[in-house]
Amino acid sequence: MGKGQSEIRMIWLMVLIIVGVGAWFLDVRIFTYLCGLAFVMSVMQYVDAIYSPAAQIAAETHLSVQESSKVPLYLCSIIAIVGGILDWEFAIAVGITGWVFFFLRWLRRLEGVLNQIQTRLQHPQTPVSSVVENPQSQPHETQPASSSELIEQFKQWIFQGNPVLKVAILVLVIGIILLLRFATEHWQLSLAVKLAIVAGISGAVTALGYWMQTKNRSFALALEGLGLAALFLTLFFAYYNAVIPTLAIAGLCFALIMGVTLILSLKQQSIELVLMAMIIAYIAPFTLPVRNATAIELIAYYVVINLAVAVLSTLRPWKMLNQIAFLMTVIVGGGYAFYQGKEFEKNTLTFLVAVHTAIFVWLSFRFSQLIAKEDIAQFKLKPVLDIALIFGAPLVGYIFIYLMHFEETRWQAGASLAFAAVYAGLYQLSKRHQAVLLISQSYFSLMLIFLALIPPILLHKQWSVIGWAVEGLIIFIYALYRQSDISRYLAMGLMIVAGLSSLYYLVELNEFPNEMYWGLCLSYFAVVVVANSRESFRQQLGSSTIAFHCLQMLSATTMLIVLLLDEIEHSSQLVMSLLIVSGFYLLINEAMLRCKATWTWLFPKWLGLIPVFVFALIIVIDQSQQGIIVWPTLFDRLGFALSGLMLTALWLRPLLGVRTEKEWVSFGTLTSLAMTSLTLLPGMPYISVVILPLLFCAWCYWQLDNPDWKMFWQAHISLVLMASWIICSQLFSQQAFQGYILPIINPFDLVSIAVLAGFIWMLSLQVKSGLDKGIVAVLMVLSLLWLSSYIVLRALHVYLNTPFNEMAVWGNATVQLSLTLLWVSLAFITMSLASRKQLRSVWILGGSILVIVTLKLVLFDLSHIGTLTRVISFLGAGFVMLMIAYIAPIPEGENTNPSSRPSP
Template sequence: MLKGQSEIRIIWLMLLMIIAVSAWFFDTKIVTYICGLAFVMSVMHYVDAIQNPMQEIAVQTRIPVQNTSKVPLYISSIVSVVGLTLHFSWLVGLGLTAWIFFFLRWLRRLERYLTQVQTQLQRLQSSADLPFKTDNLANQSLQHAQIVSVDRSSTDSLMTQVRQWIFQGNPVLKVAIVVLVIGIVLLLRFATEHWQLSLAVKLAIVALVSIGITGLGFILQNKNRSFALALEGLGLAGLFLTLFFAYYNQVIPNIFIAGICFAVIMLVTLGLSLKQQSIELALMAMLIAYVAPFTLPIRSATATELVAYYLVINIAIAILSTLRPWKYLNQIGFLVTAIVGGAYVFYHGYAQEKSQLTLLVIAHITIFVWLGFRFSQLIAKQDIEQFKLKPSLDIALIFGAPIIGFLFLYLMYFHQEWHLASFSLVFSIVFTIIYQLSKRNQSIQLISQSYFSLALIFLALIPPILLHGQWSVVGWAIEGLLIFAFALYQQSNISRYMAMALLIVAGCSSLYYLVELANFPTTMYWCLSLSYVAVVVLANSRADFQKQISAMTTLFLSVLMLSATTMMLYLLLDYFEGDHQYIYSLLVLSFGYLVLNEVLLKLQATWTWLIPKWIGVIPLYVFALILILDISQNGVLVWTNSVERWGMLVSGLLLTRIWLRPLRGIRLENEWVSLGVLTSLSLASLSLIPSMPYISVAILPLLFCGWCFFQKNAEWAMFWQTRSSLALMLLWMICAQLFSQQAFQAYLLPILNPFDLVSIAILIGFLWMLNLQVKQQYQHQQGMDQGILAVLSLLSVLWLSSYILLRALHVYFATPYNDLMLWQDATVQLSLTLLWVSLAFIAMSYATQKVIRPLWILGGSILVIVTLKLVLFDLSHIGTLTRVISFLGAGFIMLIIAYIAPIPEPKEN
């Protein structure tokens, strides 16, 4: 598995290089830059994925762990990005050169570390011989288990078989076969269009060569089985393709003769597969047979022709599966017929083909019902005690074939209720008869119960089918709710899946009637949305119900809540009229979620309610954001009335309460809870100071941050140890400084003004959260990389402090603000240089006094940035006197730092 991951990483890196070079030549350099950045991050992640397991091994073998900082790599990457942004090629080159240098140094240290680990492991292995003996026994057991697994391959999953076929054995041989099949298709197309010989002679030559290849493979089967089977599969594929080209080019003008030839080739395939006990040969031949109609250069097959042709192939699969328990053929036949055949009929079918397609669909259903029944018989005879159906494709053969077949009939006879009811009744009678015949055999008792369930399912479909128009949607929804309740009480998985299918059908049908009907179907959507909510409440109403809910069912419940919230929001907007309809709708749904949340918490609902609740409130945030954007004018929120303003505040607080109840949701998924709470508080906070939205949006989140800081409960600290909270804070720091149009409102003095005070408070909270990330890294060996945390700390301090300075300079000296001209302004550049050096001085002095080595390194990084700024900007972009003062001031402070703030010695372990 690790080898496969490494190969995938190498392929990913090569793909990035190819795309980057190609984009450069096509003059789409932005794609090249993105690929280059992705390449850099991928390489760092790749090497990091090697270093972390090696450090774990080093800890186990008692080797001192060497932490290699990636801060220089991040700084070099940032320098390159800045150079690309400012179109400074020399700065890009400098950043790339520095990145390559530090990366190679990182690799060299990693190589030395790897040598130490290998040496230590060799010493440990040489001192313990017993583990090697144990390993030998384990290897023998593993080989025996592999042999047993080969014997039991018929019970493996389809994906397991596909992975084994692709990644095991002789991959070169498999690639060669695929390439040769493509070559045969191209050869036939070329021969059809260009060769001067008659088409019959051309196709006869290809057919004879294919027969010879098949015979050669049969002769070599005792010498090299895998190679022989590959040759036989290649030859049979050539015969199938040649026959199709011959028929559709009218070399074989009679469909009866073509059918006989096809039957002969199919019989040869069946005979060879059974004689050699080779499912691989059958798979290769059947797959080529399925694909063959789409290789034709002349015309496309009609929908009836393709479905009838697939019927012949599925008959051959039925013959094979009747004699051998090769369920992969059943699964592939079912999937190809349902997906490829169904899509082809959808795009190429015509109304006049309805009767023929109906008969063909029923024939396919009959075949796959037999396949599922026969496969179960064969497996049960082999191992009755351990027989158990797989939960995916095996059940799909029993339930999927008749249900999907009925779905095709439902779509063809959508407006003919009595036809559909008749089909459903006939299906129910048929499966009742099969149940009566199969229940006598105790070895397939589970299968007989499945057919009984199918009979009940088709019987249950009749009432909603007979309802007319939009009332059929109401019938699907209510019946789905009732069956879901029955499934929970009876602990029946089949009934639960049936209820889920009915609810999906109800939702999809409602979209059709939404477009079809002249008036908006209010009653239909109220019934549908309330049914969805009732299903979620019912699933979480009792502890024994919650135990039956799997992860997939929880995802389904989440989709139900998302759909219900969207429908109710639209319905409430239609119900309320006047200026307050938007805020009333938001308030009602927020309060409804709060009440529902409290009720289900009283019923001790767990994660099966929390996840649907979190996903279900998403439409409320989207709607609130649209409302905020709609009232925004020139960077100011213009509320039409106080009801909307304070209604938004109440809605935000209600949503915050929903996210924080229960508190254990923080332990379950703190990223989602943190994102939801901070977003809710931000929405509520926007109502406080509408004239200064960038300040207003941060008030309640900052108050909540301060409250959590003084709490002794570790869960509140966990709330802020999230990437989502860091991302939101970082988003505010960037957007507020760049886009706020009220940054100078109520400006008294630097720092003593609303915008600067909020910016400093955000910075303090952001640094506190970064510190929590560092603690999490030390305590649990998880969390963000310390290099990234250091870079974020450095950039956040420089960013906000620089903007505080820029605002002061703009107020007192009329310097540019948020304009590219500020890089040419001498006063701005001198002030930034002195500010950054002063910050480095404060940080490094404090670090020396308190012996905090990481803080000193952070201050040193600021000095590095100052030095780069002096050389790259101040040396060429500002006036002579200012440039001299900038260099002298920076150099003098650096001299003081070197004297009073030397680097602290590292702490001894």
């Protein structure tokens, strides 16, 4: 187990403890119980991750290992949780005590196994067939460098060198900020004198650092950065407290300090110094105690800082400085401008955005030239932040201008044309230099991008959205034929703009133009279909493009359903819309199968079907009345059933989906079959919903030569769906007594038994796929007791008029006596059969039922039921246990030799 994984486990356990304790004190006990259950399961999984490999190694080295079952741990956890929910403090104490006991016994066995392995390795008298591999003892492989040099530079600067010095500098900077705030508000000296003292001390610290550079470079640079940062902060406090009366004088002082910073950085070749000063300069406006800066003041101030960055980058190719400047300007400056900006400041802010964009365009151009001159052979762009400096700066700048002038077409089109002209000029300038050929191609692409934005902008209102979508579709098809990544990303951007623009009409204007949404919907569908129509197209689709297609299908399907509901005016419009959408998906899926599309189509298809299932659920809820489903017409019933069958075919064709992602396919297939099945017996929905899933389960059981169908039922989601029916059907069904003749001889009991058989078969498959045997045993026992108990409860309610699904059940003596005798009888049948067939695991299963019976007798029957029934419960249970002890002793082991089995 890796060190990182262990730390994550420890953090997870600590979070559970903190949340559980906090919920307890906030009197939200249900969260405490859930956190306790999660803590118990996590600890058991953590120990099992150590115990299982150790036991396997011990077995391979011929060491004796005592088998340890986790069933008692699960049972004790269930007892404690049930006791907590029902406020049975004694049950909580018993459950926790038992869990701790069995857990400590498990740890003791683990310790014994590890000691045996250690002894064998220290004294290898016999050959060992397996070598213990400890990942932590192996030499670490050299990890590949991160794709983001900015992150690596931050890590190197923070974690290497002298960390104490860096923490001290950070603390001192915070102290200076607090000192300036305190001096501004409390000191009796004039504010000018106070700030002059602070500025003088800061200048002295800077000079001291410069003087010490030959003795201790890192310490000297830290002092210089501290002094310069303090000077920037002092200047801001002086200006915003009117000590410096005019902006011109403040700007001159700022330029002077910035000039000193640049000179010292260049002279000492230290990016750390300029970084420290620049970062403080960016955050300085937010340390002021007097007032907040206006949007224009902050953006104009950032222009001055970025001009200094441009000067420095013109002389030295410090890419990290450019990246920080870009990120701070976009995130901090842009966010502040949208938060504090006013309508009357729009034109000034537009000019400032254009200035910032020009600065970063120059930075990207100059940086590429400097890098290319240093190493032409190895020149290439990194995929994230380097590309952001070339493509991000103009695109972000244009987005800001576009949003500030959202309803002004001339501004938007004019900005697009201006940006296109700028990049056309840069393309002509840069293509003369072979060293920056890649940069020149990028500039040419940007020119085409801004030209492509103009036609949709000039269209009128909602037709502009259609223009974005159609142009995106055309460019996407062009990109696939030309294998151009840039064009494909441009098309994706246009599609996103179209979708966001359509939301503006729906949310802000409260309009629903059908033509716009039809164009957007069909364009989204067309992009996904075209991308999967050819093998050469599919090879160009990466994970990011597939994720984008998934979102497209989700949005397109939702729009299609809403548009059909708006277009169809009929009493059966809901089912008709569902039928059309299902048939449309089926046709597309068959076309994709002919094109041999695989996972690049499967994932968008699966996500696109989610709105269809939500829509089907809405239809079912709409047709439900007093626990039954009432279909208005035969067409509604048959149409809904046909839609369910088509959705089932969509999930199962191709069968490749079962091997690709069995959880998704299992969920979709079972849900689709349940949809169709609901139309068979609408008067008994809880029985009707599982008819087709049970028939499908039986068919898969007999497909012995096709492992894919068994893999289908090995999915955890199938188990969850079956378990949900087992619980909910018994609690909420209002037709449980319909057609009741005799116990078991009635529709509800027969279906419950069939579901139980399928559930147990699925659990056996889960064991083969690696699910813990202890969990499987507990689920088998609980499902058997749950359904059999409800069969008895229904019989008692019919014949003896006992309570049913009421709290009075717990106080009814007849019911409790019947449950005790039922459970002990099940234990007797299971354990006697297991003893005869020498099936140890089945015997342990019956023994678990016997443990539950014993706990019920001691914890509940002893104090909650009448005297006579209590006596009968104890006597009956004790007699059956006595018979079990005589007739069905525990088998010695699993019988693998058929000839050795005793004849019946």
